[in-house]
Amino acid sequence: MQTLIVYSSLTGNTKKVAEAIYKVFGEKADLLPVEMAPAPTDYDFIIVGFWVDKGTADKKTQEYLKIIQDKPVALFATLGAYPDSEHAASSLKNAAAFLNSSNQLAGTFICQGKIDPKLIEQFRNMPGNHPHAATPERMERYKKAASHPDASDLNAAQAVFTDIKNNFDQIARQGKGKVTTS
Numbered sequence: 273m274q275t276l277i278v279y280s281s282l283t284g285n286t287k288k289v290a291e292a293i294y295k296v297f298g299e300k301a302d303l304l305p306v307e308m309a310p311a312p313t314d315y316d317f318i319i320v321g322f323w324v325d326k327g328t329a330d331k332k333t334q335e336y337l338k339i340i341q342d343k344p345v346a347l348f349a350t351l352g353a354y355p356d357s358e359h360a361a362s363s364l365k366n367a368a369a370f371l372n373s374s375n376q377l378a379g380t381f382i383c384q385g386k387i388d389p390k391l392i393e394q395f396r397n398m399p400g401n402h403p404h405a406a407t408p409e410r411m412e413r414y415k416k417a418a419s420h421p422d423a424s425d426l427n428a429a430q431a432v433f434t435d436i437k438n439n440f441d442q443i444a445r446q447g448k449g450k451v452t453t454s
């Protein structure tokens with residue numbers, strides 16, 4: 273089984289998770305940033321990682337997801353919100369919607385990633401009624417995000433992908449199905 277891991281990362285959070293996942297697959301995988309990603313055609317399994325941008329996959333990832341045909345695909349992501357939030361679940365779902373139905377969603381993983389301090393500075397300068405204004409609750413969340421992805425996130429990502437790898441034959445045998453996130 274030849275695996276392709278493609279990731280999009282502005283500030284390095286998603287790249288860290290991608291490198292942890294790569295260790296699970298070792299020599300049988302290629303790891304590339306989305307800007308240099310090859311066509312998915314020659315691989316058996318495509319893993320795509322993105323940073324959450326406005327509640328969905330970042331633009332470069334969206335374009336890549338659209339070209340994948342007829343493959344088992346797994347998604348992973350980092351975001352500023354909490355990983356067990358509705359926002360995290362809907363961000364994965366919105367990203368999966370860029371995959372056409374010839375593909376099969378083999379699994380997902382999401383964890384927090386520190387927010388660019390420059391962005392937090394912009395939030396601080398926003399008026400109180402702005403949706404991103406720096407409320408105490410939001411500042412608390414940004415503070416929590418600042419330590420992620422941490423060792424436990426990377427372990428959790430590896431556990432999810434070890435499981436997918438071990439069950440890959442079964443996942444592939446299930447054949448092509450409509451992509452769902454359930």
Ligand SMILES: Cc1cc2nc3c(=O)[nH]c(=O)nc-3n(C[C@H](O)[C@H](O)[C@H](O)COP(=O)(O)O)c2cc1C
Binds near residue numbers: 327328350352359
């Ligand atoms: C322009 C921009 C938009 C973002 N939009 C969201 C968002 O909608 N939801 C969220 O939870 N985090 C959002 N974030 C936070 C990033 O998804 C998060 O910090 C991520 O870990 C960055 O990953 P990277 O280091 O791989 O670039 C946004 C960050 C930026 C810069």
